[in-house]
Amino acid sequence: MIVLFGVFLLTLLVITALAIVRSENLFVVVMLAGIFSLLMAAMFLILDAPDVALTEAAVGAGISTVLFLAALALTAERERAGSTNRLLALGVVAVTTLIVIYATFDKPRFGDPAAPVHQHVAPWYLERTPEAIDIPNVVTAILGSFRGYDTLGEVFVVFTAGIGVLFLLGTRPRRNSRSVRVALDESDAGLRHYLIPRVVGRLLVPFIVLFGLYIQFHGEYGPGGGFQAGAIVAAGLILYALLEGEEQALRVMPRWVLTGLVAGGALLYGAVGIAGMLLGGNFLDYSVLATDPIKGQQIGILLIETGVGITVTGVLLSVFHAFAARGRYL
């Protein structure tokens, strides 16, 4: 039965994707992308990946819509019809689709336990996690410890992307593009005139941040971890900025704090690795952090997940403020 539910969701996914490509109104495209993300999250949960679904939820529900809308406000809302060779493109795409579909017949059966993916390291991870790390969530164990070096790389990609956005949008806009900037009174910023969203939103901000912290520190026992928590906390603080205006949000959390978060989280991650080396282990080997190796692993995972969460929060918030400060949004 549940397979049929999945198939239905997949069909909706394809329809949504087709509509996304066909629509020329970019605002509509962003809304449909929101639906696409919701469908993806439900699909991930059906395919036994609650951690991934939670990440998709945290990123897709608020942050990606907000970022895309901010970019639309700065560029254009409508796509202009241009002349490309649509037929040629369609031909290329159709042929490639057929080739990929032909290739799927050679893939292992869906759900086959004997498929090559399930043979090499994956059973080893599942077997070793209880004895070496002793936390219930195997995904967190792999993310934090077994493949900690890989995750360090990912964190630095996020870090670099954030710095890149700051470099691109941190410069002052030219004068001619500034003429459209709307001079807003401070009392008029954000959604201050909209009483209902403001009251409810302000009520929810602390709950969202609290829930983010729960996801952060519960990540070893259930779905969760630094990546999801960072996105959720950032979503809560972005909500505050939407309600109260950018100026007020920057007063609560100034730019230097944001930059500090971006760098601090990545630094914390690296420092845990160095600490392991100083205590006589390898880089990112947490076993030496405590007298009991299992305890050491758990402390290490807790620390690096915190680092990940801090960096992700910092990057997403900095990116949001970089777009918002460009002047035509908020």
Added chain:
Amino acid sequence: MAVFLDVVSWLLLSLGGAFVFIGGVGALRMPDLYTRIHAASLTDTMGASLIIAGIILQAGASLASIKLAMILLFLLLTSPTATNALASAALLAGMRPGEAIPWRQDRSE
């Protein structure tokens, strides 16, 4: 007792499912934006309450029930707020309730 609970929760779940579905039909069939918002939001609240109440009866006294109650509480707070914000945005853009032709925008779509 267990059978009784099962029956009640089955009733709640089915009723909730019916409400949710009726809301979907309403959102599709109603003639203009504000009536559609009306159809979608009211049934959403009722359907979500009934479904979550039904699941709580199944879950019994556990952490899951507390989480479900939190989900319901936050849904009851956020869903009407989102509807209100949406109606505000539509009003701001100059759509008047009750106008026969609300689709002045986007006719090219």
Added chain:
Amino acid sequence: MTLLGLYHYWVFAVLLMIGFYAVIARLNLIKKLIGLFLFQSAVFLLYITMGKVDGGTAPIFQVGVENQIFSNPLPQVLILTAIVVGISTMALGLGIVVRIKEEYGSIEEHEIQEIDQQ
């Protein structure tokens, strides 16, 4: 059952190519970025689909339950980080598009090329 399983892979192929079409056939830069978003989502879906095991459950140990079959945790780790990396790089792409709009006054590829040729 085999057909239902294959359907997962076909959806992957179709989604991948819908995204690819948006990247090559549409001239609007934001639309191209959305195409990339679809493309990467298709890849996410493929990885997670391959990690599913028949009768398996999510790879989180439960207290008091033994001898469970678990789905493969490794693709989940890869995709979990890729989603957050994806949104960060998407923000970078949007930043570049915003700068292009400010310099050229347009985000349509052919108009930008015309301005470049002048």
Added chain:
Amino acid sequence: MYDVVTIATLATMALALVRALLGPSVYDRVLAVNMFGTKTVLLLSVIAFLYGRPDFLDLALAYALINFIGVLAVLVFFRSRALRRAANAGMED
């Protein structure tokens, strides 16, 4: 038992998707996204019990908390657009 609810929710999702595709105005599409969000919360809660893993409820909780940020962002977007247009019209006068 949960199957009935799941089917109803999935059918409603399909209806909301049709509304999102038909439009006609952009606000109808926002309404559809909002409906879709609530339905996803319900679907995720039900699937968590269908799979017998109540710890997955965190997901539904996450959506219940942050899903309306998108709609608020839409309101902010249209508000700033209206202000911008008013300011531009004022400059032309």
